[in-house]
Amino acid sequence: MTTADTTMTRLADWAGDLDACPVRQVLDRIGDRWSLLLLLTLKDAPQRFNALGRAVPDISRRMLSTTLKTLEADGLIWRSVEATTPPAVTYGLTPRGLSLIDALGPLMEWAITQTPAILADRRRAG
Amino acid sequence: MTTADTTMTRLADWAGDLDACPVRQVLDRIGDRWSLLLLLTLKDAPQRFNALGRAVPDISRRMLSTTLKTLEADGLIWRSVEATTPPAVTYGLTPRGLSLIDALGPLMEWAITQTPAILADRRRAG
DNA sequence: CTGGATCCACCAGGATACTG
DNA sequence: CAGTATCCTGGTGGATCCAG
Numbered sequence: 145m146t147t148a149d150t151t152m153t154r155l156a157d158w159a160g161d162l163d164a165c166p167v168r169q170v171l172d173r174i175g176d177r178w179s180l181l182l183l184l185t186l187k188d189a190p191q192r193f194n195a196l197g198r199a200v201p202d203i204s205r206r207m208l209s210t211t212l213k214t215l216e217a218d219g220l221i222w223r224s225v226e227a228t229t230p231p232a233v234t235y236g237l238t239p240r241g242l243s244l245i246d247a248l249g250p251l252m253e254w255a256i257t258q259t260p261a262i263l264a265d266r267r268r269a270g
Numbered sequence: 271m272t273t274a275d276t277t278m279t280r281l282a283d284w285a286g287d288l289d290a291c292p293v294r295q296v297l298d299r300i301g302d303r304w305s306l307l308l309l310l311t312l313k314d315a316p317q318r319f320n321a322l323g324r325a326v327p328d329i330s331r332r333m334l335s336t337t338l339k340t341l342e343a344d345g346l347i348w349r350s351v352e353a354t355t356p357p358a359v360t361y362g363l364t365p366r367g368l369s370l371i372d373a374l375g376p377l378m379e380w381a382i383t384q385t386p387a388i389l390a391d392r393r394r395a396g
Numbered sequence: 397c398t399g400g401a402t403c404c405a406c407c408a409g410g411a412t413a414c415t416g
Numbered sequence: 417c418a419g420t421a422t423c424c425t426g427g428t429g430g431a432t433c434c435a436g
Contacts, residue, residue, distance in 0.1 A: 171301060174301075177297075180293055192418090193418050193419075194418075206411090206421095207408090207410080209419060209420080216395070217392050219388060231417065231418065231419095232417075233419085248377055250373040251296060251377055255292035258370070259292050259296075266343050266344055319399080320398080335400080336429090355436095357398065
């Protein structure tokens, strides 16, 4: 058995309201350019706002702010404010966020091993 | 050990050219609205162009065509033409495409189990 | 039936400037 | 330091028409 037959992965199971399909739910969450990158950065250790900006160099402050807010609203990261002046705001993974990264392990391993062959095929296909 | 420590998941490993990071490679591939949905549909059985369009009702013909072409160029699906009139074109998963679905199993399982709690949190957060 | 070509609307997201 | 507000652009993708 090579396929994930134990999970509900057939579209037919969600016919009629595809937007409720977990596949779309999760892709809408982490399929954007920044969410997963930020989660992986926070996996190493909790970090502050500007440190995250430096860890993901090509993210704008606007997207850093909005993406963090979404991740927090979804319970994937926590946000802690020290009311010093200037304030120090720290972000970190929640258990749920960590469990998401765990669930992504096989996918990332697949990406690492398969990407070279895919790029070769793509060049061949034009 | 709950984290996927055996895979190279830290951004620091790809500092300097984030675009080569496998995380981005795979998200650029399946992070769009349609690719994964089509792969899952083809998991059940090879299918023809219009059958795929009916299985994913809200996809436009344009996106169906372009997405299938990308998936084929990446070696995730195959394309077979019967030169009848009118022609019959069938698409199906390649072994590589199947291995990608396998790698996505844990993520989809996570999505199914966690989505309800996430939606509840999101409502609470506003 | 299986697409390609063209046009166009929408919006994600960058740049910039400002605030507590 | 940690954001917010505004403006604006580039690309994604739908609609439509055409073709083999």
